[in-house]
Amino acid sequence: MNFCSQCGAPVDLAVPPGDNVPRHVCRRCGTIHYQNPRMVIGCIAEWEGRILLCRRAIEPRLGLWTLPAGFMENNETTAQAAARETLEEACAEVEIDRLFALVNVPHIHQVHLFYTARLIGGRFGAGAESLESRLFAEAEIPWQEMAFRSVSFALRAWLDDRRRGVFGLHTTDLAPPPPTPPG
Amino acid sequence: MNFCSQCGAPVDLAVPPGDNVPRHVCRRCGTIHYQNPRMVIGCIAEWEGRILLCRRAIEPRLGLWTLPAGFMENNETTAQAAARETLEEACAEVEIDRLFALVNVPHIHQVHLFYTARLIGGRFGAGAESLESRLFAEAEIPWQEMAFRSVSFALRAWLDDRRRGVFGLHTTDLAPPPPTPPG
Numbered sequence: 151m152n153f154c155s156q157c158g159a160p161v162d163l164a165v166p167p168g169d170n171v172p173r174h175v176c177r178r179c180g181t182i183h184y185q186n187p188r189m190v191i192g193c194i195a196e197w198e199g200r201i202l203l204c205r206r207a208i209e210p211r212l213g214l215w216t217l218p219a220g221f222m223e224n225n226e227t228t229a230q231a232a233a234r235e236t237l238e239e240a241c242a243e244v245e246i247d248r249l250f251a252l253v254n255v256p257h258i259h260q261v262h263l264f265y266t267a268r269l270i271g272g273r274f275g276a277g278a279e280s281l282e283s284r285l286f287a288e289a290e291i292p293w294q295e296m297a298f299r300s301v302s303f304a305l306r307a308w309l310d311d312r313r314r315g316v317f318g319l320h321t322t323d324l325a326p327p328p329p330t331p332p333g
Numbered sequence: 334m335n336f337c338s339q340c341g342a343p344v345d346l347a348v349p350p351g352d353n354v355p356r357h358v359c360r361r362c363g364t365i366h367y368q369n370p371r372m373v374i375g376c377i378a379e380w381e382g383r384i385l386l387c388r389r390a391i392e393p394r395l396g397l398w399t400l401p402a403g404f405m406e407n408n409e410t411t412a413q414a415a416a417r418e419t420l421e422e423a424c425a426e427v428e429i430d431r432l433f434a435l436v437n438v439p440h441i442h443q444v445h446l447f448y449t450a451r452l453i454g455g456r457f458g459a460g461a462e463s464l465e466s467r468l469f470a471e472a473e474i475p476w477q478e479m480a481f482r483s484v485s486f487a488l489r490a491w492l493d494d495r496r497r498g499v500f501g502l503h504t505t506d507l508a509p510p511p512p513t514p515p516g
Contacts, residue, residue, distance in 0.1 A: 225440070
């Protein structure tokens with residue numbers, strides 16, 4: 151952030167009075183521009199014992215598999231965000247069940263939520279951000295080609311809970327991944 | 334939003350290609366400025382059967398009672414946000430237990446999370462944004478002077494669960510409140 155979105159003047163990084171975190175503060179109008187984590191919301195949509203995954207057509211992680219998920223928008227609820235993202239990315243209508251996983255990813259300022267859901271009518275396709283969508287039985291899940299650690303976490307927890315016959319709420323915090331070795 | 338925070342040029346409201354929601358788009362550099370819901374996170378801190386509430390020293394709802402809670406910051410987890418807000422508003426250290434309530438407030442672009450927690454050592458005070466803090470037994474809770482509906486929801490659910498002896502995860506969606514009658 152370089153300029154004030156209210157008045158267009160340059161902003162400085164400064165700790166406002168009574169605060170203890172540096173914020174972008176407008177030199178002219180004094181507006182304090184807070185920055186807050188964003189929510190990424192998706193769902194674990196089941197159909198006849200199989201799970202719906204999408205292969206990403208966009209960066210990051212182009213070509214890898216993910217649960218349908220994306221940034222929550224203003225004016226919607228968390229469950230509506232999960233259903234909307236599934237419709238957009240997998241052309242699939244779902245009946246949202248309940249909140250299943252919350253994953254903190256603090257180093258990228260995100261909180262990921264995953265809902266359990268049931269695919270309606272077994273119908274799905276590939277939205278603009280997906281190369282393809284597919285239903286996977288447990289043994290078919292491409293663990294080595296998963297796009298995001300939060301998705302692998304939620305999926306493993308779901309499979310474990312299905313085995314036990316009891317679905318809970320699962321939470322975890324992700325640290326930054328180790329650096330990729332050069333070459 | 335009137336100006337681009339990247340380059341300082343005016344922004345227009347327009348639906349970007351492939352999108353279906355109007356966004357603030359910079360006339361000069363083309364940056365799309367997404368706006369997303371913010372998380373408000375707090376906790377239900379218990380001590381010897383009583384619950385810690387704070388009386389607000391700031392607007393909105395100055396003078397009314399609330400659970401310690403506030404906007405989640407970048408670079409922290411949801412549980413850390415709950416503990417930090419409790420320290421800031423009630424000068425109280427807590428041991429965070431688990432996620433207890435998720436309340437959508439879509440008309441103000443917020444998602445409220447409340448954690449169950451245990452007050453450490455029974456110590457608390459009044460932070461800069463609180464007039465006072467106090468421990469309340471169930472019969473003493475000032476329901477008519479509660480600052481926010483999400484707080485009342487979480488508190489009632491907690492008291493119900495304590496009565497049943499089982500703590501679950503509680504979710505609800507709040508609609509805009511009815512308009513205040515004139516005069």
